[in-house]
Amino acid sequence: MASKVIKGGTVVTADLTYEADVKIEGGVITEIGPNLSGDEVLDAAGCYVMPGGIDPHTHMEMPFMGTYSSDDFESGTRAALAGGTTMVVDFCLPSPGQSLLEARQMWDNKSTRANCDYSFHMAVTWWSEQVFNEMPEITKQGINSFKHFMAYKGALMVEDDEMYASFKRCAEIGALPLVHAENGDVVAQLQEQLLAEGNNGPEAHAYSRPPEVEGEATNRAIMIADMAGVPVYIVHTSSEQAHEAIRRARQNGIRVFGEPLIQHLTLDDSEYANKDWDHAARRVMSPPFRNKKHQDSLWAGLQSGSLQVVATDHCAFTTEQKRYGVGDFTKIPNGTGGLEDRMPMLWTYGVNTGRLTMNEFVAVTSTNSAKILNMYPKKGAVLVGADADLVVWDPNKEKTIEASTQQSAIDYNVFEGKHVKGLPRFTLSRGKVVIDDGAVKTEEGHGKFVEREAFSSTNKALSKWKELTAPRKVERTGIPASGV
Ligand code: DUC
Ligand code: ZN
Numbered sequence: 032m033a034s035k036v037i038k039g040g041t042v043v044t045a046d047l048t049y050e051a052d053v054k055i056e057g058g059v060i061t062e063i064g065p066n067l068s069g070d071e072v073l074d075a076a077g078c079y080v081m082p083g084g085i086d087p088h089t090h091m092e093m094p095f096m097g098t099y100s101s102d103d104f105e106s107g108t109r110a111a112l113a114g115g116t117t118m119v120v121d122f123c124l125p126s127p128g129q130s131l132l133e134a135r136q137m138w139d140n141k142s143t144r145a146n147c148d149y150s151f152h153m154a155v156t157w158w159s160e161q162v163f164n165e166m167p168e169i170t171k172q173g174i175n176s177f178k179h180f181m182a183y184k185g186a187l188m189v190e191d192d193e194m195y196a197s198f199k200r201c202a203e204i205g206a207l208p209l210v211h212a213e214n215g216d217v218v219a220q221l222q223e224q225l226l227a228e229g230n231n232g233p234e235a236h237a238y239s240r241p242p243e244v245e246g247e248a249t250n251r252a253i254m255i256a257d258m259a260g261v262p263v264y265i266v267h268t269s270s271e272q273a274h275e276a277i278r279r280a281r282q283n284g285i286r287v288f289g290e291p292l293i294q295h296l297t298l299d300d301s302e303y304a305n306k307d308w309d310h311a312a313r314r315v316m317s318p319p320f321r322n323k324k325h326q327d328s329l330w331a332g333l334q335s336g337s338l339q340v341v342a343t344d345h346c347a348f349t350t351e352q353k354r355y356g357v358g359d360f361t362k363i364p365n366g367t368g369g370l371e372d373r374m375p376m377l378w379t380y381g382v383n384t385g386r387l388t389m390n391e392f393v394a395v396t397s398t399n400s401a402k403i404l405n406m407y408p409k410k411g412a413v414l415v416g417a418d419a420d421l422v423v424w425d426p427n428k429e430k431t432i433e434a435s436t437q438q439s440a441i442d443y444n445v446f447e448g449k450h451v452k453g454l455p456r457f458t459l460s461r462g463k464v465v466i467d468d469g470a471v472k473t474e475e476g477h478g479k480f481v482e483r484e485a486f487s488s489t490n491k492a493l494s495k496w497k498e499l500t501a502p503r504k505v506e507r508t509g510i511p512a513s514g515v
């Protein structure tokens with residue numbers, strides 16, 4: 032079997048930094064140490080050899096708001112690899128009323144074109160006995176996480192009683208619930224009010240989704256998960272209020288995870304005000320970009336460990352698609368891209384500024400997702416036996432981000448003009464060199480589905496609340512004849 036050796040680099044993992052060569056055979060790492068030899072040598076002098084990035088939150092070719100997101104599994108995963116991300120976790124999204132198994136089949140069909148490995152979360156967009164019955168089968172098929180939308184009223188949103196029932200089902204079958212936490216009822220009222228007042232431009236999108244709607248819903252989701260006895264993962268944590276709810280719960284022993292996006296960490300709400308319509312609409316996503324106070328909170332969360340992973344929620348729409356919302360901001364398709372830029376932007380604004388160590392960078396871009404989503408150490412590790420999903424990171428390689436040179440299929444980039452320092456020299460997907468000093472050598476269909484098994488029964492919520500309020504039968508005497 033032909034072998035490859037990544038030579039002369041410094042291995043950086045979530046725990047350690049050390050000089051070593053890395054040998055690859057049959058798509059996996061077979062040796063790590065000094066002076067290794069192989070059939071092919073990749074020069075890593077001056078570079079860091081890290082686990083390839085894992086983006087735990089993407090939407091390829093997703094039917095949404097009257098259209099489909101414009102990056103499919105081919106262009107989306109090509110963009111991922113160009114930026115050092117070697118795996119994505121996408122969402123199967125049944126339309127309300129649709130079988131989960133049928134939705135799974137649809138996403139299987141779309142993902143045959145993937146250039147890198149991928150996995151799925153399953154969305155619970157409606158609740159019924161059928162959904163309840165299908166959930167264990169979905170988990171048997173390698174999907175151990177179920178996403179719930181507390182927003183998008185009248186479309187994807189589930190009610191609290193449905194969420195509680197679904198969370199309890201997750202607890203039974205060893206699955207992890209995920210939540211899009213915004214109060215959908217309040218958002219719907221604010222949208223109506225803003226439109227009635229004549230605020231129909233893209234900046235009104237941000238006013239309709241203030242941090243409070245996120246803070247309230249995040250806290251509600253966490254408390255409901257705790258009562259259901261299951262950990263919970265909050266997607267796209269964007270505000271201090273949401274972060275505060277997560278922090279407080281973690282201090283109380285509740286197992287909850289928070290996922291800031293690279294967009295919220297590096298772009299703020301000045302992108303909406305006094306900007307031309309296209310500029311602002313291209314940045315319409317939910318939750319919207321926030322002010323500096325919220326950004327500081329998210330960075331602090333990554334530094335202290337109260338927030339665990341950095342994702343993109345990559346959901347790319349062209350300018351033409353964004354213009355569906357001219358005259359009514361509620362019709363602007365929600366979503367931004369970021370897959371190609373997540374790692375270079377986080378390195379530039381995190382590691383180069385001293386906010387994150389290199390090891391923390393690896394943890395939040397890769398290893399923590401692999402652990403939380405139950406695929407470690409197959410993914411997210413530089414260890415013998417792990418998949419050779421690796422990035423050889425050149426800390427001195429620089430570029431200015433431009434839509435004209437990006438892999439994504441859309442016509443703009445929300446990070447346009449940002450200068451990044453720190454980029455892949457090589458990206459490897461299961462041992463195959465797919466990015467070679469900027470040259471794209473991806474292979475459509477190379478990506479494989481990664482099964483994620485159910486969690487063990489010990490992965491439960493650990494709130495003290497349970498001990499204090501465990502139901503007990505109380506012996507009573509002197510029961511009054513009348514209940515009054
Ligand atoms: N938010 C977005 O901006 N796009 C996709 C779905 C979501 O919740
Ligand atoms: Zn969401």
Ligand code: ZN
Binds near residue numbers: 088089090
């Ligand atoms: Zn999303």
Ligand code: ZN
Binds near residue numbers: 463474476477
């Ligand atoms: Zn292949």
